[in-house]
Amino acid sequence: MALPARADLERRGLLVVPGFVDLHAHLREPGFEDSETIATGARAALRGGFTTVCAMPNTEPPIDSAGLVAELMAKGAAADAARVLPIACITRGRRGADLADLVELARAGAVAFSDDGSPVSDSRLFRSALEYAQVAGRVVIEHPQDVSLSGNGVMHEGAASAGLGLPGMPAAAEETAVARDLALARLTGARLHLTHLSTRAAIELVRQAKADGLAVTADVTPHHLALTDEWVSGSRRFAWEGSEEDARQGAAIPYDPNTKVNPPLRTRADVEACWAGLRDGTIDAIATDHAPHASIRKEVEYQDAAFGISGLETALPLMLAGVSAGRAPLETVLRALSEAPRRILGLADTGDWIAIDRDAEWTVDALELGSKGKNTPLLGRRLTGRVVIAVVNGKVRYDAGASAAFA
Numbered sequence: 001m002a003l004p005a006r007a008d009l010e011r012r013g014l015l016v017v018p019g020f021v022d023l024h025a026h027l028r029e030p031g032f033e034d035s036e037t038i039a040t041g042a043r044a045a046l047r048g049g050f051t052t053v054c055a056m057p058n059t060e061p062p063i064d065s066a067g068l069v070a071e072l073m074a075k076g077a078a079a080d081a082a083r084v085l086p087i088a089c090i091t092r093g094r095r096g097a098d099l100a101d102l103v104e105l106a107r108a109g110a111v112a113f114s115d116d117g118s119p120v121s122d123s124r125l126f127r128s129a130l131e132y133a134q135v136a137g138r139v140v141i142e143h144p145q146d147v148s149l150s151g152n153g154v155m156h157e158g159a160a161s162a163g164l165g166l167p168g169m170p171a172a173a174e175e176t177a178v179a180r181d182l183a184l185a186r187l188t189g190a191r192l193h194l195t196h197l198s199t200r201a202a203i204e205l206v207r208q209a210k211a212d213g214l215a216v217t218a219d220v221t222p223h224h225l226a227l228t229d230e231w232v233s234g235s236r237r238f239a240w241e242g243s244e245e246d247a248r249q250g251a252a253i254p255y256d257p258n259t260k261v262n263p264p265l266r267t268r269a270d271v272e273a274c275w276a277g278l279r280d281g282t283i284d285a286i287a288t289d290h291a292p293h294a295s296i297r298k299e300v301e302y303q304d305a306a307f308g309i310s311g312l313e314t315a316l317p318l319m320l321a322g323v324s325a326g327r328a329p330l331e332t333v334l335r336a337l338s339e340a341p342r343r344i345l346g347l348a349d350t351g352d353w354i355a356i357d358r359d360a361e362w363t364v365d366a367l368e369l370g371s372k373g374k375n376t377p378l379l380g381r382r383l384t385g386r387v388v389i390a391v392v393n394g395k396v397r398y399d400a401g402a403s404a405a406f407a
């Protein structure tokens, strides 16, 4: 279809802004195509306003060779939806034992390196990773978690986990990892990106490190900005809502496996710290950590369920709700979704753009989601704000159907 004029869309009340860039998503292909494929994930990304989506390498096989990077890029291009960029492994097979060939992976097209989900616990190896990534001209994206401390925890360790009788992951498991990562960034002088920060103390550590001039950047997820560990107990109110909201949402259903995510949903104080970090620039970016799962991995007992929330299509309305509640200015949120992740990854501005209807109300419905992953605790929830048009490389690649009215 013809490219609609941006000025016309704006005149009709739509918000026209640069396309979002998700620096952390799981597209599951190869290996877990029952949960997502590159094509379904790239389409879900566009529906959520992400004209660029970066695929994490925890696939089967993991993306640790130039050939696999090239294959992923070819599948991304064939999907003809969001631009798909590969993140390659830090270590061979994500086993945390020896480094992948980071220079070769970068040459093949990897935009960053991460063993996300399997943090590099060997500090000497992580030091080398930071140094070699610098040579390769790419950033290391680290999932900060001391897995020996988080142990078999399935949610945040605190009052809610005690009440439910579920094993918890202490906030300290994130904080000790962040402290180590920052110490190694200081030692090497290399760039480091910390992904999905979720605790008050972790964010404070990054604030200090930035004040000291370290080349560190960080992101938070929409779910850590909007939801608390009370959701595991059955609450359905956003972090900025009062108890009336729970009454309005009906009976609480605790132990919803769709609230199980790593890092876990935290306390209100942590959520407030995430927003404060976003406002003062300690947190640079918002990334979804989109983690789709086939229902067989989620529709089981809480302790047995896989970690992860399907998040590409609900990120925008969650963030708009936070803006409406006064948690951050709209410009701050939009910058954290587009300009900041581009800067972190060193990507050129491709001029991709989206048009948003800020007032469109919709209900999160498993059948309507473009992602194969229906695992979101927001199912059945009314949200406000939708992407109407997404333009990639000068072509309309997503059109919610409303654009005819706007043409």
Ligand SMILES: [Zn+2]
Binding pocket: 116, 117, 143, 195, 196, 262, 263, 289
């Ligand atoms: Zn992670």
